[in-house]
Amino acid sequence: xxxxxxxxxxxxxxxxxxxxxxxxxxxxxxxxxxxxxxxxxxxxxxxxxxxxxxxxxxxxxxxxxxxxxxxxxxxxxxxxxxxxxxxxxxxxxxxxxxxxxxxxxxxxxxxxxxxxxxxxxxxxxxxxxxxxxxxxxxxxxxxxxxxxxxxxxxxxxxxxxxxxxxxxxxxxxxxxxxxxxxxxxxxxxxxxxxxxxxxxxxxxxxxxxxxxxxxxxxxxxxxxxxxxxxxxxxxxxxxxxxxxxxxxxxxxxxxxxxxxxxxxxxxxxxxxxxxxxxxxxxxxxxxxxxxxxxxxxxxxxxxxxxxxxxxxxxxxxxxxxxxxxxxxxxxxxxxxxxxxxxxxxxxxxxxxxxxxxxxxxxxxxxxxxxxxxxxxxxxxxxxxxxx
Amino acid sequence: xxxxxxxxxxxxxxxxxxxxxxxxxxxxxxxxxxxxxxxxxxxxxxxxxxxxxxxxxxxxxxxxxxxxxxxxxxxxxxxxxxxxxxxxxxxxxxxxxxxxxxxxxxxxxxxxxxxxxxxxxxxxxxxxxxxxxxxxxxxxxxxxxxxxxxxxxxxxxxxxxxxxxxxxxxxxxxxxxxxxxxxxxxxxxxxxxxxxxxxxxxxxxxxxxxxxxxx
Numbered sequence: 001x002x003x004x005x006x007x008x009x010x011x012x013x014x015x016x017x018x019x020x021x022x023x024x025x026x027x028x029x030x031x032x033x034x035x036x037x038x039x040x041x042x043x044x045x046x047x048x049x050x051x052x053x054x055x056x057x058x059x060x061x062x063x064x065x066x067x068x069x070x071x072x073x074x075x076x077x078x079x080x081x082x083x084x085x086x087x088x089x090x091x092x093x094x095x096x097x098x099x100x101x102x103x104x105x106x107x108x109x110x111x112x113x114x115x116x117x118x119x120x121x122x123x124x125x126x127x128x129x130x131x132x133x134x135x136x137x138x139x140x141x142x143x144x145x146x147x148x149x150x151x152x153x154x155x156x157x158x159x160x161x162x163x164x165x166x167x168x169x170x171x172x173x174x175x176x177x178x179x180x181x182x183x184x185x186x187x188x189x190x191x192x193x194x195x196x197x198x199x200x201x202x203x204x205x206x207x208x209x210x211x212x213x214x215x216x217x218x219x220x221x222x223x224x225x226x227x228x229x230x231x232x233x234x235x236x237x238x239x240x241x242x243x244x245x246x247x248x249x250x251x252x253x254x255x256x257x258x259x260x261x262x263x264x265x266x267x268x269x270x271x272x273x274x275x276x277x278x279x280x281x282x283x284x285x286x287x288x289x290x291x292x293x294x295x296x297x298x299x300x301x302x303x304x305x306x307x308x309x310x311x312x313x314x315x316x317x318x319x320x321x322x323x324x325x326x327x328x329x330x331x332x333x334x335x336x337x338x339x340x341x342x343x344x345x346x347x348x349x350x351x352x353x354x355x356x357x358x359x360x361x362x363x364x365x366x367x368x369x370x371x372x373x374x375x376x377x378x379x380x381x382x383x384x385x386x387x
Numbered sequence: 388x389x390x391x392x393x394x395x396x397x398x399x400x401x402x403x404x405x406x407x408x409x410x411x412x413x414x415x416x417x418x419x420x421x422x423x424x425x426x427x428x429x430x431x432x433x434x435x436x437x438x439x440x441x442x443x444x445x446x447x448x449x450x451x452x453x454x455x456x457x458x459x460x461x462x463x464x465x466x467x468x469x470x471x472x473x474x475x476x477x478x479x480x481x482x483x484x485x486x487x488x489x490x491x492x493x494x495x496x497x498x499x500x501x502x503x504x505x506x507x508x509x510x511x512x513x514x515x516x517x518x519x520x521x522x523x524x525x526x527x528x529x530x531x532x533x534x535x536x537x538x539x540x541x542x543x544x545x546x547x548x549x550x551x552x553x554x555x556x557x558x559x560x561x562x563x564x565x566x567x568x569x570x571x572x573x574x575x576x577x578x579x580x581x582x583x584x585x586x587x588x589x590x591x592x593x594x595x596x597x598x599x600x601x602x
Contacts, residue, residue: 091551175524
């Protein structure tokens with residue numbers, strides 16, 4: 001049995017950059033890779049540089065007209081009016097030089113992760129540059145241009161005939177992926193996110209369950225703001241096991257947005273890094289129990305790039321390598337030395353968060369109760385069918 | 388928004404000589420609960436709902452008895468006169484007609500009573516969802532303002548300055564009539580800066596806020 005993992009990375013992935021003030025910043029990738037290397041958990045033989053996805057591959061999901069618009073935007077050849085119609089040149093997705101090439105590289109990385117696993121060269125593959133789950137067929141949205149996860153899932157369907165379970169733990173609803181496979185009976189999407197009552201993108205209610213042949217295979221668990229670790233983990237763990245057991249996937253694709261943390265500036269879930277340590281642990285078990293180990297993991301959101309993302313994303317790789325127990329105690333001093341001078345905030349001392357991370361949340365019982373009800377509604381049709 | 392923009396124009400209708408059996412068949416096939424009845428000029432003369440059909444059917448305890456009842460013409464069970472709306476009515480008006488008459492569907496008839504469309508409470512709800520903008524990617528911000536002229540324009544001006552596209556706006560009454568709540572859906576994943584500007588301008592942001600408050 002193959003039991004090795006592959007880490008997709010190259011510095012070129014950092015070219016997916018809108019501007020210096022934009023909250024989406026892929027220096028996160030470098031911070032994570034450095035952290036893993038500084039603790040001797042990532043060797044050069046495990047690193048694989050991503051390729052650029054072809055137009056044909058991107059076209060598995062996106063409209064040719066949109067791909068064309070992204071290309072023109074990256075070379076200053078599109079008026080702002082037309083660009084806006086494609087969701088480009090907006091506050092969320094500003095234009096930048098060579099934006100098509102940078103986006104296609106992130107897609108290529110996720111496709112490569114798929115190929116490594118499907119061609120039997122690795123059991124698990126991680127492309128932290130991917131996970132851009134808000135991208136739509138013909139429209140950019142929420143910092144995302146091309147939807148690498150959707151493209152990779154369609155690729156898994158078309159080329160390998162796989163039944164795919166997509167698990168999205170980003171604090172925002174995985175809308176782009178959900179809508180892409182809303183009527184597909186061979187793709188199940190499970191998104192656990194902060195309720196869209198106020199948070200972007202606003203969708204992802206329990207009633208969005210899929211349509212036609214895909215009915216029942218879009219599962220949404222919108223949790224309340226300020227849910228904290230315990231409730232979040234309970235929602236995640238229950239939902240993931242029940243959905244996997246119901247759908248019986250051939251492979252899992254996990255989107256690992258790291259923006260549910262208390263420090264994250266865009267969301268309000270109040271998780272600690274403990275949440276991010278448990279997510280890959282359970283995903284790994286699911287992969288082995290149902291998919292013969294086949295697991296492709298991608299990144300996603302995560303806007304506290306210094307204090308949260310490097311630790312949260314390291315856990316995924318360490319879990320793939322079955323070295324998660326090494327992530328305890330102080331962080332490597334070499335990593336601190338290298339990056340503290342660049343960071344506008346004090347880098348965390350240890351893998352764990354302090355217990356006094358944030359003041360206690362009032363209304364905790366009320367929030368937990370609300371989440372329980374939500375989970376019941378989200379899984380009702382699955383539990384009903386299994387009776 | 389006008390009724391003709393949201394009405395269903397591909398209407399399934401029957402005539403008064405068609406049978407109850409035909410009506411059951413049509414309702415099942417098209418998954419509808421109301422069938423307008425027209426004359427040969429397609430002018431509306433009545434309506435049959437699933438309830439009318441049910442009332443005319445034998446009880447499930449006598450399902451095999453009086454099957455001849457299903458062969459009876461619809462003129463015997465259809466309801467008339469029919470509450471209708473006009474294609475140029477406003478959606479809001481039609482919503483209140485449904486509410487006042489406690490019914491769930493309305494045939495849409497032209498001036499000469501010709502049947503031109505159908506509208507159901509589901510269509511109205513769907514339209515309402517669209518009006519709130521909840522089906523498009525956006526962030527929601529709630530702002531409490533004084534109930535005086537110009538507040539909406541002032542806030543909208545801040546969005547304009549920052550080039551933020553507004554997906555939808557709702558104006559809610561506040562329990563205290565001195566205030567109103569403005570609810571904006573903004574096409575924006577990161578609303579922090581807009582919120583900061585609003586706060587600097589002295590606006591009271593109801594959400595996003597801290598954990599103490601019930602959202």
